């Protein structure tokens with residue numbers, strides 16, 4: 001089984017996000033980047049499939065600051081090849097990004113064909129499209145997203161579970177090769193000790209791969225007018241004090257509403 | 261011919277979803293201000309009877325094909341692309357749901373047209389369309405202008421009240437044929453029913469909701485004690501369920517339940533749109549979070565910037581003391 005995982009670095013939203021002076025973008029200098037959460041699940045699902053069916057997992061990530069950490073961590077978790085794609089900027093501009101990634105996959109000898117391409121179902125900065133369906137489109141492959149399990153792979157087809165709503169799910173059959181947008185892996189992403197990542201840094205070689213035509217992170221047919229903190233109808237009234245004081249105030253509020 | 265604005269209507273278990281009516285309400289406003297007609301597009305199979313409910317639109321296009329009975333994004337995108345090529349709408353509004361995940365993106369790719377996700381508003385000004393989209397887990401809003409047609413807008417839940425998109429008027433209904441490949445590459449094999457929860461959380465008055473901020477499985481106990489003291493039930497966000505700390509039957513949000521308790525106490529939940537979608541109409545929302553910028557404070561009525569691990573035991577004790 002040949003599995004390719006396409007991952008991406010995105011801003012860590014636990015940190016404060018600063019708008020750049022142009023008022024139209026994030027101040028990327030001030031950002032801490034982490035692996036997109038559902039990409040992490042895509043990697044985990046690929047590793048679980050490798051354990052089940054055997055084969056090889058290749059992780060491909062567009063270049064970004066700290067991308068090395070992500071790739072070494074992936075290797076420490078069990079990825080067989082880790083590749084950095086040069087010449088693509090992350091950020092807004094998913095349509096351009098996905099086109100470049102698809103072109104790079106096609107142009108790099110030995111990468112395609114694979115049985116499955118797995119990537120996150122959605123990332124927090126996917127303004128102009130989602131990576132999974134776009135890569136599928138450019139490679140001419142079928143796609144399904146919000147995947148939470150791969151139940152069977154046989155006869156050139158995979159059975160996958162997709163989440164709908166209110167706890168309803170659906171089992172789909174998809175012809176291989178295919179692109180899956182993974183929502184969550186069947187198990188939480190594995191933890192890998194720092195020592196193992198350090199060992200990977202010494203033993204694993206990150207392969208470099210040049211995108212045939214470098215693309216800026218740009219939007220197509222869309223112009224960003226402004227970026228701002230959300231406009232809200234009303235913000236919460238904030239309660240302050242020691243935990244005991246706040247607890248008392250909350251109890252008062254609940255009592256007033258007959259909730260205690 | 262007047263320009264038209266399309267709203268793609270989504271069905272779930274034979275019913276038109278609320279978000280489709282929300283999209284119709286917004287589409288109506290945009291069509292009126294830009295002197296365009298509003299057309300509802302209903303992809304499906306033998307579902308023309310549903311078209312009667314779409315009177316908010318000037319007309320309904322029923323795109324009928326057996327393959328469209330299955331919620332397969334690439335099949336729906338292919339059908340919509342075929343119709344859009346023939347009829348050249350100015351804009352296409354598509355609800356952003358798990359079911360439709362990928363449809364707007366694929367449609368954009370097929371039509372070589374710009375597609376945005378996560379839109380919460382759309383307006384027409386001086387002949388151009390402007391959308392407001394929520395990014396970065398609800399922390400940033402982006403205003404964008406389309407410079408190419410058709411503009412494809414993935415619409416987030418809550419843009420307008422669903423009732424505003426319902427109407428008793430009978431719309432003009434047109435049946436259209438679409439040609440799709442005879443062999444679909446993706447097929448629905450079966451629906452899987454929700455795992456039965458031990459309790460029906462949608463009927464509870466008090467919910468204590470736990471997010472990743474709870475940090476470990478052991479700490480779940482703290483929240484559980486608080487829920488017990490309050491006489492409520494425990495629920496949570498996706499990461500907590502993904503970690504296996506709570507069953508899927510207790511997940512609130514886009515893929516989980518939509519709840520409306522009298523009290524929703526959110527502990528260590530950031531307030532990502534996918535979560536907020538499932539709890540925003542709760543009677544009283546109280547949020548506890550260490551991050552003063554957490555988007556949950558934009559929907560909460562009361563907020564506390566605090567470590568939930570410190571506040572929760574104090575609150576449990578205070579509640580117990582009050583209850584005697």
Ligand SMILES: Cc1cc2nc3c(=O)[nH]c(=O)nc-3n(C[C@H](O)[C@H](O)[C@H](O)COP(=O)(O)OP(=O)(O)OC[C@H]3O[C@@H](n4cnc5c(N)ncnc54)[C@H](O)[C@@H]3O)c2cc1C
Pocket residue numbers: 014121122146183358397470471472473474496497498499500511512513514515516517527528529530531532533534535538548549550551554566567568569
């Ligand atoms: C298709 C799709 C469907 C989805 N469906 C759902 C869904 O149904 N339900 C759902 O919930 N999510 C859903 N999500 C995921 C959603 O996007 C968010 O990732 C998720 O809601 C985040 O959960 P969280 O708030 O617990 O975690 P985070 O976003 O990581 O937030 C944790 C918060 O805890 C705070 N914190 C940390 N430590 C403490 C402490 N000691 N005390 C207090 N606060 C602390 C942090 O400041 C942070 O704000 C879906 C996503 C996708 C793409």
